[in-house]
Amino acid sequence: MSEQGLEARHVIAIGSGKGGVGKSTVSLNLALALAQEGASVGLLDADFYGPNIPVMVGLTRTQEAQKWSFWRHPGAGGLGMDPIERFGVKIMSVGFLLGERQQVFSWGPLVGQIGYQMLHHVRWGRLDYLIIDLPPGAAEVQQELLRSLSLSGTVVVVGPQDVAHLDAKKIIEMLKKLEIRVLGGVENMSRVRCPCCGEQFEVFPHVRTDRSIWSLGVPLLGSVPLGPAVAHEANRGKPIVVSQPDSAEARAFRKIATSVVRRLHSTEDGESSPS
Numbered sequence: 001m002s003e004q005g006l007e008a009r010h011v012i013a014i015g016s017g018k019g020g021v022g023k024s025t026v027s028l029n030l031a032l033a034l035a036q037e038g039a040s041v042g043l044l045d046a047d048f049y050g051p052n053i054p055v056m057v058g059l060t061r062t063q064e065a066q067k068w069s070f071w072r073h074p075g076a077g078g079l080g081m082d083p084i085e086r087f088g089v090k091i092m093s094v095g096f097l098l099g100e101r102q103q104v105f106s107w108g109p110l111v112g113q114i115g116y117q118m119l120h121h122v123r124w125g126r127l128d129y130l131i132i133d134l135p136p137g138a139a140e141v142q143q144e145l146l147r148s149l150s151l152s153g154t155v156v157v158v159g160p161q162d163v164a165h166l167d168a169k170k171i172i173e174m175l176k177k178l179e180i181r182v183l184g185g186v187e188n189m190s191r192v193r194c195p196c197c198g199e200q201f202e203v204f205p206h207v208r209t210d211r212s213i214w215s216l217g218v219p220l221l222g223s224v225p226l227g228p229a230v231a232h233e234a235n236r237g238k239p240i241v242v243s244q245p246d247s248a249e250a251r252a253f254r255k256i257a258t259s260v261v262r263r264l265h266s267t268e269d270g271e272s273s274p275s
């Protein structure tokens, strides 16, 4: 799709019902896995309340912004803004424009405008995929942002807890109402992998299928185990897909990338669910 500054074949938003389930981790590692396959990839961190992608790629801004500047579209006499390239992915984040500890309380009315600006007034160049990390939840802010985007589809990230699925169902209902396609779900931190023997086990009680998002016919794109290295590497600014490409977690992210591409090229909905 091509509209003003953005020329992307596919724009994919990553959402979650709850915070902390790994939405940014999935967004980043999915973008990197697609880039490793030779695609031209952009990543827009639109998580207004917790823009964590900069930290996860080793970039932080300490200086607080005094006001939000609206820069103009590059083609309309404005300068536009360049994304920052890390590990082969072009990145733009709310976190590049605010201080790391800066809290903004009144995003509400501006979200649509800022979302549009970060999408269309940034010099992304030609992209195969633009991945968008949404704020968690299904409130007015998320709806406003989603309305301002022209999406190929969405991916919903869930944790292994009953309540994570309960909240994720709300975002799926919201996407249905907005007539936005759900490409599938990612189950993150579903199992813990023992660093000594590699054996995997569940920490939380298994979510009953009828209470899970899979009961809504959402296809499972892949499951990522809870691996301490994912968090350690992210804190060092080195995403796991880049720093430990042979790990079980990196392999899981690459499998998710393959599933996403497959889903983009299929028109069918409602596939497999986890056992």
Ligand SMILES: Nc1ncnc2c1ncn2[C@@H]1O[C@H](COP(=O)(O)OP(=O)(O)OP(=O)(O)O)[C@@H](O)[C@H]1O
Pocket: 016, 018, 019, 020, 021, 022, 023, 024, 025, 026, 047, 050, 052, 135, 136, 188, 189, 224, 225, 226, 227, 228, 229, 230, 231, 232, 234, 235, 249
């Ligand atoms: N599979 C995993 N194994 C271990 N740690 C993980 C995994 N996935 C994510 N984490 C860690 O969990 C924490 C939360 O992840 P992340 O920031 O991606 O969540 P989020 O859903 O985007 O949160 P929020 O929306 O509240 O910002 C981070 O410290 C991250 O490194």
